[in-house]
Amino acid sequence: MPEYLRQSAFENIADVDFEFDDEVGFNLIFFYKALDKGEFAEHENEWVTVHKQRVIEYGQRYDDEKLDETLEIMPGAIQLPVNQKYLPRNPPAKMVIVQRTGNGDDYKVRVRVKRPNENLIAQLEYDFYDIQNNGKMYSCVIDTGAPQTILPYYIKKTLGGGKGWSTIVAKAEGYGSSTKQICACRMFEISIGDNNNWSKWVQAKIIVWEKKPQRSGTMCSYW
Structure with missing residues (x-):
């Protein structure tokens, strides 16, 4: 089992934030024990769906819609490739400058996030200090060249966790390359603003650290 997924399994079992987190951890352990025993030898080019420590099916990787539907029916389920070179990875992130540049590409913003058709809002100020992680600071930066929207774990925690999120963490590349990322499998709504105004809500697929x-000084990049 890759070390970052081993850590993820342990964290899900030992530090349960949301219902079914521990189930995700046990399913990860089940998958890699079976993989090590060669039980998936005839399915080398397929992905394996595991729920309640049982193989549900073999097949192609789910798209976001299918994954979201599956997790609604089977909370805590996971899907992983037999061929480990296809483990989920995100496009490389970059560290961005938190002051506005000459051409106006990058500058700090305030950020609001919510689920469509729900009223609960998670809000980040220009500099967000995570009191649950020793006051770690995140700077909210809009970057027109960023490939994805990456936000603090606080967003997932505040909006109530499990629904709409992949159960398998991805390994970050580029900036924060030693860090795990959690990808949404459904759209969220985002609004950005300054001290006076907020933009309209727009749908976006987001990722959280x-x-x-x-890594210290992790940025929130909005694309």
Whole structure:
């Protein structure tokens, strides 16, 4: 089992934030024990869906819609590739400058996030200090060249967790390369603003950093 997924399994079992987190951890352990025993040898080019420590099916990787539907029916389920070179990875992130540049590409913003058709809002100020992680600071930066929207774990925690999120963490590349990322499998709504005004709500697929990323000064990039 890759070390970052081993850590994820342990964290899900030992530090349960949301219902079914521990189930995710046990399913990860089940998958890799079966993989090590060669039980998936005839399915090398397929993905395996596991729920309640049982193989549900073999097949192609789910798209976001199918994954979301599956997790609604089978909370805590996971899907992983037999061929480990296809483990989920996100496009490389970059560290961005938190002051406005000459051409206006990058500057700090305030950010609001919510689920469509729900009223609960998670809000980030220009500099967000995560009191649950020793006051770790995140700077909210809009970057027109960022490939994805990456936000603190606080967003997932505040909006109530489990629904709409992949159960398998992805390994970050580029900036924060030692850090795990959690990808949404359904659309969220985002609004950005300053001290006076907020933009309209727009739908976006978002990613959050793991609960306690090691790298200091992690940025929130909005694309």
